[in-house]
Amino acid sequence: MSTPAFFFPRSVAEAVDVMDSYDGAAKLVAGGTALTLMVQQRLVSPQALVSLRDVPGLGEVLVDEDSGLLRIGALVTHAAAARHPLVRRHAPLLADSLAVVGNAQVRSAATVGGVLAEADYASDPPATLRALDAEVAAHGLAGERTIGVGELLLGFYQTALAPAEVVTEVRVPVLPAGTGSAYLKYTSRSHEDRPCVGVAAIVGLADDGSCADLRVAVGAACDAPLRLGDVEQQIRGRRLDGATLSEFADAYADRIDPVSDVRGSAWYRREMVRVWVRRAIEQALLRSGAHEHSKERAQ
């Protein structure tokens, strides 16, 4: 219960070593927005705090042409990522979901690595990263590995990370041209509340207007972002008309195991999943190339 020791390692390997030496009693600090509150409210009492501030190379954003991956350093803040031209071009819905987090103060401190490692169910970016099939690179005692966001986020504040494992990068497959995407955050109380429900939707249409690709992840409504691969599969090849969208949204609403909290009961959450899955897909459709074409043709 005394003041924790503070470390500023200069490499990822050093950070891993310090973490390891505390055998689970140390905590990494990125933006500190979540950690500070947890310490203040005595939800965690780490013996050591290990800041990633001085570790070089964690603040970059680039696109790897070979792999087609957008690579965002773990220490890039929400604000910096949200306005970064590469993020806006290749994963616009990620920019959108980072831009609606909390308020400007939080966004300019919170990091993309931190939000995933924190695994708070009531966050915005994780659902988007899940829909995008993003992965994280993590460095631990056994070296580097990559973990899909779906495998990383295990449940309420639970991740697949080992105690001495550092997320170094978030890797996002670049969206093909013409793909429509949207992230819709629904707050049930104040505008700056955490989401009651957040939905990320990605739609690609075939030339005949049928659905070639549909990926939807629901965040903040249950323990970890929910994606239903089988439901997504079933919809491929079909036209995304009103009835189909309702069917799709109902499937998410029926299968989710929603939380109850001050932002809404489980009943309400389920209903909101129904509404916002549909709205997110509609929004994504509006932004898809197919829609742009049909608008042009109509003119």
Add this chain to the structure above:
Amino acid sequence: MLHCRLVRSTAAHAEITAVRTGDAAAWPGAVAVVTGADLAARGDMAVLFGPVLLDQPVLAIDVVRYIGEPVAAVLAEDPAVADEAAALVEVDYAHLPAVFDAEEAFGSDTARLFPEPPERDPSFVDVTLRADHERNVCNTFTVVKGDVEAGFAAADLVFDDVFDSPAAGAVPLETHAVVADARGDRLTVWSSTQTPYITRRQLALLLGLPLNRVRVIVPALGGGFGAKAYASVEPIAAALSRVVGAPVRLHLTREEEFVTSTKHAMRVRIRTGVMRDGRIVAREATAYYNAGAYAVISPRKVMFGAYGLNGPYAIPHVRTEAHAVLTNTPPAGAYRGFAINQCAWAYEGQLDMIAERLGIDPVEIRRINLLRDGDTFCTGETLDHLRFHDLLDAAAERIGWDPDEPVHRDGDLVRAKGISCVIEGTITPSTSTATVRLGPDGSVDVLTSSVEMGQGIRPALAAGVARHLGIDPALVGVSYVDTDLTPYDQQTTASRSMYSMGGAMGRAADDALHKIRELAADLLEVDPADLEIVDGQVRVAGVEQQSLSLGEVVRRSQVGNVIGEGTLVTSGGLDPFTGQGVGSVHWHQSVGAAEIEVDTATGHVRVLRYTGGVFAGEVVDPVGAEHQCEGCLVFGVGNALMEELVFDQGQLVTGTLADYMVPTLEDMPRHHEFELMEDPEHGEVHGLGEPALPPIAPAISNALYRATGVRIRSLPISAEKVLRGLRERRESEQAAGQVDEVTSVGAQG
């Protein structure tokens, strides 16, 4: 100076069986660990306090009555050390039956907060108590006018409804803060209180000191909104300072702030009898105030709700009753609107349901019933200077009210307008005194004990005194509060300062001018009656060239300064069994009109436009007045749509600003406008701190009702409640096959 960290109860209602302080006391840097029993054992101070009833322990003794109640205090020079040591104090509890709902606590057989009746503070003379500790009641107030049974018998239709308001936080930017220094034979306290003189009295009683040896200094506050009225943290710091013989500082965390003083949760059962033509002929209403674990100011507050439930309407037969009921939740205190919000939430909501049933437009039913000059209020007072009809008509026009306007639909979004009207009193009787001091250079000091808490009382008083003396406001300095130096004022609450302190200050300025006139008469060798004072110049009437400035008079007469004193005392009061007498020196009159949009797929409500109208009498500081109304709007939208202290078995669930929501700018209507109606002939200044607030939530709710037919009966109007209401409505419509008549459907929660 030592910093204090409090150890707070984790039990809602329990006997304290052990407090183990050894580890905390042994923690390096901890100076002292003090419990309620330690204070009691000293015998050199009282250990209970409260503005009306001496029921609240400085630190809990034997029993805790709510989760969050201070049980022990840890003192250290380093606040972080105090924090660490506080975490080491262990308290054992033997749980007692607890009760959280006011109506349940009212006469509960199982849970009783006080086995013995608490003593009352001898100096709180204006409250006649009808306390009944056996029923958990700390006061009851009844208002009777006419013969309510006869009224209901004559009514064509009777409406019977229940409305709830939850506890809420005032959420001042700055939390409660105090430094107390009890060394020697004096006590000096720097406090964030809105009630310096009452706090002084409470502290003098606690420490057994004469009033003049207790000095309360109040710097500018970062907001109060009622939460900082009456002593709360001050007795703790004062008692601890006496124990350790050093100055003690206590500054609450945000989490502590939430459990220190709340808005009263309130249930109102309201029955209203009407004629088919829309006239209200009878009203019977009972309010259950959830006072929390200690009485604080609830014993006085019941009066406001009892007459407040009459609403701004001429009702011949009325019987209202308000009970302040103790429960095992944090103490409720003063809160902007002082119970009128909760009353208006009930009667204005019900009135729109009545209008709907009778097929009368909501604006029209108000026109029919609103009080007019010469009408008798439920207190027996004959009212005058009433401008309700003007305010209503103007607000209806500003919002573009059209009785036949259809509801606007755009996909899931539905838009409509709502209106409401409210009457509110100001604290009566009340007393303010002020001193105005003219200096030889023409500058003027106003010595006042009105508390500046961001409401702008200092610039407003400066403007007032400058106008009175005919001088530049830049020459006027207004003091902060220091009870050793600034004269008595009852309190900075109830929107009273501009009227009461402003009035006292005007008299003080007149008194100073009277003395100036005498001095100038000597200097100019004329009769005082021949002098006139215009624009800060004293001159012989008709002889322009023979004139002296105020400063010159002071200087040349070598009096050092000229001091004027003024007091404004209002008298009145109501009989607690009948509610008859004088309720308020004047009545705050307020209307509100809102246009809202509801997303019928989610139930989420947005306020698009809001306009309010308030009778201001005379506006002293136009910018400040506007700001007060805008502040009310932020407060009102928060109360209406999101603010709620949610408790689970007495444990606050929304106890941080991540869980308790206050509105942000994005939640505010894009357009708002306030009318401050003046009446120069009336010649009175009405306070503007609160009146714009109470109509806001009912106006929003009434707009939702017009948009969807969903009547929300418990604040806040959460999206979930609205969605449930919409679903129930749809189901009952389907069950009925069709709707021939719009009926109200209760939303749950």
